[in-house]
Amino acid sequence: MQSYDFQGIESKWQAAWRSNPKLAFDPQNLDNAFYNLVMFPYPSGSRLHIGHWFNYSGIDIFGRFKKMQGFNVFQPLGYDSFGLPAENFAIKTNIAPQDSTAKNIKIMNEQIDGIGGMFEDKYRMITSSPEYYKWTQWLFLKLHKAGLAFQKEALVNWDPVDQTVIANEQILPDGTAERSGAMVEKKMMKQWFFKITDYAEDLLDFSELNWPAKTITMQKNWIGKSQGTVINFAGENFEIECFTTRIDTVFGVEYVVLAPEHPLLKTIVPESHMDQVSEYQNQTALKSEIDRSSTELEKTGLFTGAYVTNPLNGKKVPVWTADYVIYTYGTGAVMGVPAHDARDFIFANKYKLAISQVIQSDSDLPVLEHGTLINSDKYNGLNTSEAITAISADLKAMNKGELQTTYRLRDWSVGRQRYWGCPIPIVYDPEGQVVPIPEEHLPWELPTDVDYKPTGVPPLGSSKQLQANVEKIFGPGYRAEFDTLDAFVCSSFYLNRYANHADPSQLATEEQMQKLIPVDLYMGGAEHACMHLLYVRFIHKFLRDQGLFTCNEPVKRLIHQGIITKDGAKMSKSKGNVVNPDDYVNKFGADVFRMYMMFQGPFTEGGDFSDEGIIGVLRFRDKLLRFYENPKELDATKESDYKRELNSLLEKSIKDYENFQFNTVMAACMEFYNFIAKHGAEQNGLESLIQILAPLAPHLAEHAWHELLGKTESIFLSQFQEVDKSALVSNTCVYAIQVNGKMRASLEFDTAAEKESIIANVSQRPEIAKYLEGKEVVKTIFVPGKIVSFVVKG
RNA sequence: GCCUGGAUGGCGGAACUGGUAGACGCGCAAGACUUAAAAUCUUGUUCCUUCGGGAGUCCGGGUUCGAUUCCCGGUCCAGGUACCA
Numbered sequence: 001m002q003s004y005d006f007q008g009i010e011s012k013w014q015a016a017w018r019s020n021p022k023l024a025f026d027p028q029n030l031d032n033a034f035y036n037l038v039m040f041p042y043p044s045g046s047r048l049h050i051g052h053w054f055n056y057s058g059i060d061i062f063g064r065f066k067k068m069q070g071f072n073v074f075q076p077l078g079y080d081s082f083g084l085p086a087e088n089f090a091i092k093t094n095i096a097p098q099d100s101t102a103k104n105i106k107i108m109n110e111q112i113d114g115i116g117g118m119f120e121d122k123y124r125m126i127t128s129s130p131e132y133y134k135w136t137q138w139l140f141l142k143l144h145k146a147g148l149a150f151q152k153e154a155l156v157n158w159d160p161v162d163q164t165v166i167a168n169e170q171i172l173p174d175g176t177a178e179r180s181g182a183m184v185e186k187k188m189m190k191q192w193f194f195k196i197t198d199y200a201e202d203l204l205d206f207s208e209l210n211w212p213a214k215t216i217t218m219q220k221n222w223i224g225k226s227q228g229t230v231i232n233f234a235g236e237n238f239e240i241e242c243f244t245t246r247i248d249t250v251f252g253v254e255y256v257v258l259a260p261e262h263p264l265l266k267t268i269v270p271e272s273h274m275d276q277v278s279e280y281q282n283q284t285a286l287k288s289e290i291d292r293s294s295t296e297l298e299k300t301g302l303f304t305g306a307y308v309t310n311p312l313n314g315k316k317v318p319v320w321t322a323d324y325v326i327y328t329y330g331t332g333a334v335m336g337v338p339a340h341d342a343r344d345f346i347f348a349n350k351y352k353l354a355i356s357q358v359i360q361s362d363s364d365l366p367v368l369e370h371g372t373l374i375n376s377d378k379y380n381g382l383n384t385s386e387a388i389t390a391i392s393a394d395l396k397a398m399n400k401g402e403l404q405t406t407y408r409l410r411d412w413s414v415g416r417q418r419y420w421g422c423p424i425p426i427v428y429d430p431e432g433q434v435v436p437i438p439e440e441h442l443p444w445e446l447p448t449d450v451d452y453k454p455t456g457v458p459p460l461g462s463s464k465q466l467q468a469n470v471e472k473i474f475g476p477g478y479r480a481e482f483d484t485l486d487a488f489v490c491s492s493f494y495l496n497r498y499a500n501h502a503d504p505s506q507l508a509t510e511e512q513m514q515k516l517i518p519v520d521l522y523m524g525g526a527e528h529a530c531m532h533l534l535y536v537r538f539i540h541k542f543l544r545d546q547g548l549f550t551c552n553e554p555v556k557r558l559i560h561q562g563i564i565t566k567d568g569a570k571m572s573k574s575k576g577n578v579v580n581p582d583d584y585v586n587k588f589g590a591d592v593f594r595m596y597m598m599f600q601g602p603f604t605e606g607g608d609f610s611d612e613g614i615i616g617v618l619r620f621r622d623k624l625l626r627f628y629e630n631p632k633e634l635d636a637t638k639e640s641d642y643k644r645e646l647n648s649l650l651e652k653s654i655k656d657y658e659n660f661q662f663n664t665v666m667a668a669c670m671e672f673y674n675f676i677a678k679h680g681a682e683q684n685g686l687e688s689l690i691q692i693l694a695p696l697a698p699h700l701a702e703h704a705w706h707e708l709l710g711k712t713e714s715i716f717l718s719q720f721q722e723v724d725k726s727a728l729v730s731n732t733c734v735y736a737i738q739v740n741g742k743m744r745a746s747l748e749f750d751t752a753a754e755k756e757s758i759i760a761n762v763s764q765r766p767e768i769a770k771y772l773e774g775k776e777v778v779k780t781i782f783v784p785g786k787i788v789s790f791v792v793k794g
Numbered sequence: 795g796c797c798u799g800g801a802u803g804g805c806g807g808a809a810c811u812g813g814u815a816g817a818c819g820c821g822c823a824a825g826a827c828u829u830a831a832a833a834u835c836u837u838g839u840u841c842c843u844u845c846g847g848g849a850g851u852c853c854g855g856g857u858u859c860g861a862u863u864c865c866c867g868g869u870c871c872a873g874g875u876a877c878c879a
Binding site: 083084214217290291292328409412417487491526530563565602605610617620623668669738739743746 | 795797798799800805806814818821834874877878
């Protein structure tokens with residue numbers, strides 16, 4: 001064999017593909033379109049790592065497979081380029097995020113080209129470009145007009161040294177800020193939100209999704225619908241609204257607990273307790289929500305000095321504050337029922353609070369199960385669900401509460417006190433009132449004369465450009481919104497923009513919205529299950545309600561690629577375990593590396609990276625090339641075996657490609673090769689094998705297709721051979737013979753053989769007869785084509 | 795903590811709706827070719843064994859003629875946990 005010049009061959013075909021219009025997406029022919037979308041990357045400063053490579057090879061394999069099934073494949077890849085890392089880099093180096101991002105994109109583009117993917121260069125859009133973020137702002141304005149973009153007070157992570165809001169990611173496990181080292185606090189600030197909770201019910205309808213079941217389960221739990229009751233406990237001149245799913249235990253209430261952030265604490269705490277409560281609030285501000293909800297950590301809490309009255313039995317109970325109550329869930333206040341709630345029980349024991357049982361049971365407290373009410377006046381004898389109905393109805397009649405559905409889902413906080421994000425298209429008039437920026441002024445550009453370093457004011461506050469622009473358009477006394485948008489907003493609608501990204505006049509054409517959406521296949525990491533993938537659905541449903549779409553979901557089929565770890569951990573620069581794919585691509589070529597990555601295991605599971613075994617794929621490539629250069633003729637006596645092997649290769653591979661089981665496609669190709677290497681092949685087998693391999697090893701396949709099989713048109717314009725089902729039928733089958741569930745023999749029979757004759761034959765065989773001798777056969781199980789199983793006694 | 799997954803030879807993994815566990819590849823061993831090595835090819839390779847068999851898919855139970863697969867309980871690992879995206 002001549003040595004295979006993979007570098008020359010790969011770059012030759014990459015160029016040929018790029019200049020072949022038949023291989024490109026045809027925007028005029030959307031009826032036959034297959035929208036094959038992969039989640040776009042963040043252009044970080046480090047090069048593509050193995051995980052990216054795995055991901056983009058995977059989408060490309062599927063796209064090429066669809067291309068070979070005759071679809072007009074649309075496979076764009078852009079950049080989600082707003083975000084924290086470029087800003088942190090700017091703070092450190094004073095290099096503008098615009099510049100570092102452009103540089104990173106250039107490098108990543110080159111690396112992506114090296115994969116040999118059929119990504120559409122023409123559609124490589126970038127979310128931080130004004131042409132793109134004009135539409136992010138357009139979306140914001142639409143949401144604002146619909147009343148779904150609003151401001152409210154919310155807790156943020158506050159770095160008291162840098163005088164800035166910081167991301168969760170920037171906080172170290174000990175609660176200090178990564179950059180400044182200060183102890184991070186929680187602080188209330190006015191923030192922009194999108195009202196995703198209005199769509200909670202709609203988002204719980206998963207009926208049109210061909211998504212992994214686990215993703216749907218995660219979203220369902222994330223939204224967390226729960227039916228319960230709100231109940232008002234009255235104090236001297238205030239009311240505390242509590243949410244509970246167990247209003248049947250209301251006669252067991254011994255105290256009421258407010259989350260430490262609860263605004264009522266400001267007003268209800270008597271002077272005598274104020275200092276202690278403030279101190280407790282400060283303590284809590286230092287804890288993370290994960291720590292707070294842990295059942296392992298000891299519960300803490302504090303009596304506030306206030307009392308409220310239970311509206312159902314008139315009992316006066318103390319008001320506490322405790323950090324196991326989360327402000328953002330329910331009403332931020334709970335009723336304490338120590339006898340029937342595990343956390344309340346621990347809490348009451350620790351603080352020596354009373355415990356009264358109101359659900360009948362013989363077991364020890366706390367009794368968490370549903371049951372019959374006791375010590376509950378007129379509700380005694382009712383069961384839990386009857387009592388919930390009756391008590392809720394009575395509360396409603398008293399105007400002290402009612403049945404209510406609560407969701408765990410919170411509104412989407414979209415405001416960021418950062419520079420490197422999409423500017424929020426809002427200004428404030430001289431009275432401080434919100435004024436949306438009219439659409440004709442979009443894109444509302446991000447200024448460049450800013451101080452990236454944290455100074456106590458958001459970076460946009462330092463821009464003279466921005467202020468001048470505001471005054472020019474709106475007049476003196478107006479001020480810009482300094483917050484920018486969460487990068488998740490940019491990625492919540494990008495799928496609609498790719499096809500039309502060069503057209504400034506509309507988000508997408510009518511035809512594109514009708515025919516490209518929903519996306520046929522969307523691929524991305526499972527880590528996006530609850531946030532990005534929920535935001536995309538929310539925004540789609542909103543745009544549908546605005547009349548842009550008729551379909552209910554943005555994405556038909558979803559696939560998660562597995563995570564490629566190194567030494568058991570997710571690759572990250574900070575862990576120093578990033579594997580660079582370039583070394584392998586340079587050494588073995590893109591095809592071998594693609595095949596190797598896919599052969600390693602199921603695509604949807606990923607795994608720990610190791611290069612042990614890449615040699616096997618390299619050997620396979622070379623063996624294959626040698627065989628194609630000098631093919632062996634089919635041994636005539638193996639004709640029917642050959643047909644069976646070939647057709648089972650076709651059938652299995654096409655099914656496995658469809659299910660993203662690329663590892664077994666590779667195995668099937670190797671198996672078929674092993675067969676033909678031994679017994680020879682005909683032209684149809686040589687062509688089919690190279691076609692099946694083409695999505696995995698596109699350059700190699702194209703090379704062999706032209707140079708070794710003499711074809712003149714691209715292999716990606718060819719189609720797979722039809723499966724001949726009749727060739728798959730064998731005239732014998734092997735039965736596993738079991739006695740009492742243990743395998744004792746495997747015997748071959750004619751496919752047409754009758755059950756009775758097989759059983760009779762089997763029981764005569766010496767290797768089976770010795771186990772049946774002197775025993776009574778109680779039962780014989782016969783599974784056609786598979787199993788004969790004897791159950792014996794004695 | 796909570797939500798969601800995962801665990802199969804020395805290693806990566808395969809196994810249709812409960813039906814012969816270990817396909818395919820790596821590694822390893824032996825052999826062929828070679829002065830030798832590399833490359834290539836052939837054969838073998840879950841473990842134990844008194845060679846009859848026995849054990850075996852994270853651990854402990856259960857359902858079944860039969861469980862990697864279904865059910866209950868646990869261990870460990872991973873992802874997410876709302877301002878990384």
